[in-house]
Amino acid sequence: MTAVEKHAWEMICQRSDLVDGSGVCALLGNKQVALFYLPGEEPPLYALGNRDPIGKANVLSRGIIGDINGELVVASPLYKQHFSLRTGVCLEQEEVSVEVYDVRLEGDSVLIGRR
Amino acid sequence: MSKRRIVVVGNGMVGHHFVESLVKAGGENAITVLGEEPRPAYDRVHLSDVFAGRAPADLALATRETYRNWDVEASFGDPVVKIERASKRVVTETGRVFEYDKLVLATGSYPFVPPVSGADNERCLTYRTIDDLGEIKAKASGSRVGVVVGGGLLGLECGNALRNLGLETHVVEFAPGLMGVQLDDGGSAMLRRKIEALGVQVHTGKNTKKISAGKVSALQMEFADGSHLDTDMIVFSAGIRPRDNLARDAELAVGERGGIVIDYKCKTTDTDIYAIGECALFGGRIYGLVAPGYRMAEAVAAQLGGKDAQFVGADMSTKLKLLGVDVGSIGDAHGRTEGSMSFVFSDGRQDCYKRIVTSADGKQLLGAVLVGDCDDYDTLLQYHLNDIELPADPQSLIVPHLGDRPLLGVGALPATATICSCHNVTKGDVVSALDAGCCSLGDVKGATSASTGCGGCAAMLKNLVEDELAARGVTVDKSICEHFHYTRQELYHLARIGEIKSFDALLAEHGSGRGCDICKPTIASIMASLWNEHVLDRGIVGLQDTNDAFMANMQKDGTYSVVPRVAGGEITAEKLITLGEVAKKYNLYTKITGGQRVDLFGARLNELPEIWEELVQAGFETGHAYGKALRTVKSCVGSTWCRYGVQDSVSMAIRIENRYKGLRAPHKLKSAVSGCTRECAEAQSKDFGVIATENGWNLYLCGNGGMRPRHADLFATDLDDETLIRYIDRFLMFYIRTADRLQRTSVWMDSLEGGIDYLREVVINDSLGICAELEAQMAHVIGRYECEWRVTLADPEKLKRFRHFVNSDEPDSGVVFVNEREQIRPARAEERLRLVPVDKKAG
Numbered sequence A: 001m002t003a004v005e006k007h008a009w010e011m012i013c014q015r016s017d018l019v020d021g022s023g024v025c026a027l028l029g030n031k032q033v034a035l036f037y038l039p040g041e042e043p044p045l046y047a048l049g050n051r052d053p054i055g056k057a058n059v060l061s062r063g064i065i066g067d068i069n070g071e072l073v074v075a076s077p078l079y080k081q082h083f084s085l086r087t088g089v090c091l092e093q094e095e096v097s098v099e100v101y102d103v104r105l106e107g108d109s110v111l112i113g114r115r
Numbered sequence B: 001m002s003k004r005r006i007v008v009v010g011n012g013m014v015g016h017h018f019v020e021s022l023v024k025a026g027g028e029n030a031i032t033v034l035g036e037e038p039r040p041a042y043d044r045v046h047l048s049d050v051f052a053g054r055a056p057a058d059l060a061l062a063t064r065e066t067y068r069n070w071d072v073e074a075s076f077g078d079p080v081v082k083i084e085r086a087s088k089r090v091v092t093e094t095g096r097v098f099e100y101d102k103l104v105l106a107t108g109s110y111p112f113v114p115p116v117s118g119a120d121n122e123r124c125l126t127y128r129t130i131d132d133l134g135e136i137k138a139k140a141s142g143s144r145v146g147v148v149v150g151g152g153l154l155g156l157e158c159g160n161a162l163r164n165l166g167l168e169t170h171v172v173e174f175a176p177g178l179m180g181v182q183l184d185d186g187g188s189a190m191l192r193r194k195i196e197a198l199g200v201q202v203h204t205g206k207n208t209k210k211i212s213a214g215k216v217s218a219l220q221m222e223f224a225d226g227s228h229l230d231t232d233m234i235v236f237s238a239g240i241r242p243r244d245n246l247a248r249d250a251e252l253a254v255g256e257r258g259g260i261v262i263d264y265k266c267k268t269t270d271t272d273i274y275a276i277g278e279c280a281l282f283g284g285r286i287y288g289l290v291a292p293g294y295r296m297a298e299a300v301a302a303q304l305g306g307k308d309a310q311f312v313g314a315d316m317s318t319k320l321k322l323l324g325v326d327v328g329s330i331g332d333a334h335g336r337t338e339g340s341m342s343f344v345f346s347d348g349r350q351d352c353y354k355r356i357v358t359s360a361d362g363k364q365l366l367g368a369v370l371v372g373d374c375d376d377y378d379t380l381l382q383y384h385l386n387d388i389e390l391p392a393d394p395q396s397l398i399v400p401h402l403g404d405r406p407l408l409g410v411g412a413l414p415a416t417a418t419i420c421s422c423h424n425v426t427k428g429d430v431v432s433a434l435d436a437g438c439c440s441l442g443d444v445k446g447a448t449s450a451s452t453g454c455g456g457c458a459a460m461l462k463n464l465v466e467d468e469l470a471a472r473g474v475t476v477d478k479s480i481c482e483h484f485h486y487t488r489q490e491l492y493h494l495a496r497i498g499e500i501k502s503f504d505a506l507l508a509e510h511g512s513g514r515g516c517d518i519c520k521p522t523i524a525s526i527m528a529s530l531w532n533e534h535v536l537d538r539g540i541v542g543l544q545d546t547n548d549a550f551m552a553n554m555q556k557d558g559t560y561s562v563v564p565r566v567a568g569g570e571i572t573a574e575k576l577i578t579l580g581e582v583a584k585k586y587n588l589y590t591k592i593t594g595g596q597r598v599d600l601f602g603a604r605l606n607e608l609p610e611i612w613e614e615l616v617q618a619g620f621e622t623g624h625a626y627g628k629a630l631r632t633v634k635s636c637v638g639s640t641w642c643r644y645g646v647q648d649s650v651s652m653a654i655r656i657e658n659r660y661k662g663l664r665a666p667h668k669l670k671s672a673v674s675g676c677t678r679e680c681a682e683a684q685s686k687d688f689g690v691i692a693t694e695n696g697w698n699l700y701l702c703g704n705g706g707m708r709p710r711h712a713d714l715f716a717t718d719l720d721d722e723t724l725i726r727y728i729d730r731f732l733m734f735y736i737r738t739a740d741r742l743q744r745t746s747v748w749m750d751s752l753e754g755g756i757d758y759l760r761e762v763v764i765n766d767s768l769g770i771c772a773e774l775e776a777q778m779a780h781v782i783g784r785y786e787c788e789w790r791v792t793l794a795d796p797e798k799l800k801r802f803r804h805f806v807n808s809d810e811p812d813s814g815v816v817f818v819n820e821r822e823q824i825r826p827a828r829a830e831e832r833l834r835l836v837p838v839d840k841k842a843g
């Protein structure tokens, strides 16, 4: 039996605020969300908590995007640990992870859902 | 034929491992598992990871499903309360009865709480189970201060947990030192210093007398020496005691200080009852680690399968990271063996402490203590476990840089050497796995389970696998990363010869996947040295490290530093005033750098463009402190003022700095020009250094300071200005073309066959016939120089990313400063707690 997923989608910013192949940070209530826009990927948009739990600063949106064994990741700009864009889990320290948000494009609006 | 009934009491780590081993061995058994905790076995060793964000469910070693699939009857939350040996039955709390043919006790241990008045307060906790963890989290959320009683391994781990929960943390220890079981006095003292430096307060030699309600905090602890400590919560971690009461009541033999007595077959005094793990006492000793428990479990499973297996004791060596400090203890760490000798090394800055204990003849390693630096742990452990004869001069094993260090290569280990003690994997096992077809580290891990427990053996396993693969003629991969099977040098040539101008094109033609934080910046740097396009151009921005992407250096709190170029270190009063005014306006921390310029720290992302706007207006340019690029050209004042100067070193330094500013390279580049042989600019410690002579300039190449300081070599003498510049042009371009990623000039030169002589051949005698090309390429790059900040300020698209939030003007609330010596600095974690109002909804 699967439960029907319900999302409260919220508009967080415009497509033009995003940077191709890289990240930006947006504020959602009092939470900082890192948005990564990767045109050409499916899906093209990913959202993680912006706080680097290891470096302890709000910087993940400023990391480099890449893939490791096919897994899309962002590398923290502070100490270079990799966080999966899909699961938020840190590849080097699997016990550490960051929040993952549902996110999608609707026309020119970027919508975010709280899980 | 009816199955043999095997009942296991306790479903902790060892109990579960036993069931798993038994099931895997096959055989006609009806297995029943009776656990007291409400959930199936989980990884207790990594319990603390939950404080760092791991979900408790991720610790599970088994699920109810696992047991169903194995056809094992499992019950949770209903402890066994009685063993009836005569009728071979056990009874649980709810009155259920199970009959056994063989009974296995794996009841573990419980945390010892010293009999102190008030220790039953609801704010006094222990730390052993997932449920305990919930309690600690809940109590911590309303607390400011937390105390851990017990400075052993578990106590310190718990201390770290409290610190992670944001509490002001104290560790109270009865003994005179921390981790007395594993460490000697010197090691323990070093550990203490390091832990205190992290802000955890350590109180040793404290005997807690009483715990009562406090006035300032929830609790007050009173010590035997009359002192006291205020706290909001206490976690007891003062040792463990075996859970032997079932055995005791059933009149099985137990030790004087607890523990169910077992023999080498793990049998108790009743031959149908076994005890394994932390509840068992073997040879007068409780093994408080998981690996020995696993060995016991395997021994019993094998016996039940009809094999003759024994438990022969286990090595208690440990390697851990406690509060971020590396600690290792091997064998007889205290040097208690009759006639043993000790060698101690502790470094000048008191950053690390190492001690080895050898046999009287100096030939065998009996034990070791390492604090602060565990690099030698694997090697020492192998000497110890395999009785390998020590070198004639044993201290050479722990003293750094004492000439040729006798490295114990993995090749030297016997096949019986244990590589992974968690999973009991020997070198022989790894070799067999490779023989059976494994061809990578991942394969070997999968086949042997090595390195999938505590992870302490990872480095050694990697070495071994690489060594063995190399011995089999498998070429060891030198690719920069998984996306490009080339070295930096090869990529440079591919891009240059194929005239490839973007990362995407290079990836499409010569790579695979999407790239990563290793190949992207490397290729961005190659593109810059080849074609010199702006770092924030479309298609390039996503390749840059944050420092390059924002043209500033990221600091620990996510703010940035601003370093304008001050060529040659020469600056006018007017410009100095501007720096001061900008720093004052944006409240930046100001410091003179080691490179003769001024660094302004603490700029928020959104402030960077405003700050640079003002600096560029005043005539400053970016200093490239963020790039793998030319940094500074230091100068001394030279012949203009100095009575000894023989050439104008300042003018030359400025000329050189302006010529190569912005040049991207495999690593950063530094230079200096001194006006005479007194060498006040320290030119001989630079990638290229220039020293004035009566007749011109001497050029020194390939020196550096930093981690491995190296003096530059004299390359050419008495050069005139133009020859000097020509040689530097050629030298730099040749380095950029051929060096590896993050390889400084000194290391690069050492990697060239023929070293400095070869360089002279190439640069002075043009032995490769490429000098004209090198000069032309340098001219091209220099010709395209623009101040990256000036260009950025004029381009709204590039400025887009300089805001912390794309949808709000609020500043990053994670950035908090305090004042020190009349300037700002980032607040430390414990200061933040006091400064930031706690979100009442959280927790």
Ligand code: SRM
Residues within 6 Å of the ligand: B553, B554, B555, B561, B563, B591, B592, B593, B594, B595, B596, B597, B598, B599, B625, B631, B632, B668, B670, B685, B686, B703, B704, B705, B706, B707, B708, B744
């Ligand atoms: C600011 C400064 C320290 C200071 O307060 O004086 C500094 C600060 C940093 N140094 Fe340095 N180094 C500074 C002079 C030096 C010097 C001395 C010098 O240049 O005369 C050295 C030794 C000389 C040398 O490099 O040969 C030095 C050797 C290093 C190293 C080690 C390099 C090596 O090859 O071993 C690193 C690490 C690296 O580059 O990988 C490093 C890295 C860093 C980084 C980039 C670390 C980082 O990633 O955050 C620091 C950036 C600070 C910032 O935000 O601006 N810094 N660093 C100095 C800036 C000079 C400047 O004006 O640009």
Ligand SMILES: Cc1cc2nc3c(=O)[nH]c(=O)nc-3n(C[C@H](O)[C@H](O)[C@H](O)COP(=O)(O)OP(=O)(O)OC[C@H]3O[C@@H](n4cnc5c(N)ncnc54)[C@H](O)[C@@H]3O)c2cc1C
Residues within 6 Å of the ligand: B009, B010, B011, B012, B013, B014, B015, B016, B034, B035, B036, B037, B044, B045, B046, B047, B048, B078, B079, B080, B081, B106, B107, B108, B109, B127, B128, B129, B154, B157, B243, B246, B276, B277, B278, B279, B287, B288, B289, B290, B291, B293
């Ligand atoms: C925070 C922490 C960190 C640690 N770190 C390390 C480390 O880094 N390295 C290392 O080697 N070891 C470490 N240990 C020790 C390691 O966890 C133990 O050695 C290991 O768990 C022992 O396994 P066990 O099965 O004997 O006991 P346990 O795992 O304690 O399991 C015993 C189980 O039996 C149950 N039980 C008890 N009585 C009954 C009964 N009457 N009826 C039914 N069930 C009962 C208990 O509830 C418990 O679930 C650590 C321990 C802790 C708490």
Ligand code: SF4
Residues within 6 Å of the ligand: none
């Ligand atoms: S020596 Fe270390 S701490 Fe000091 S500035 Fe250089 S990199 Fe930073």
Ligand code: FES
Residues within 6 Å of the ligand: B419, B420, B421, B422, B423, B450, B451, B452, B453, B454, B455, B456, B457, B458
């Ligand atoms: S020694 Fe723990 S995983 Fe190998």
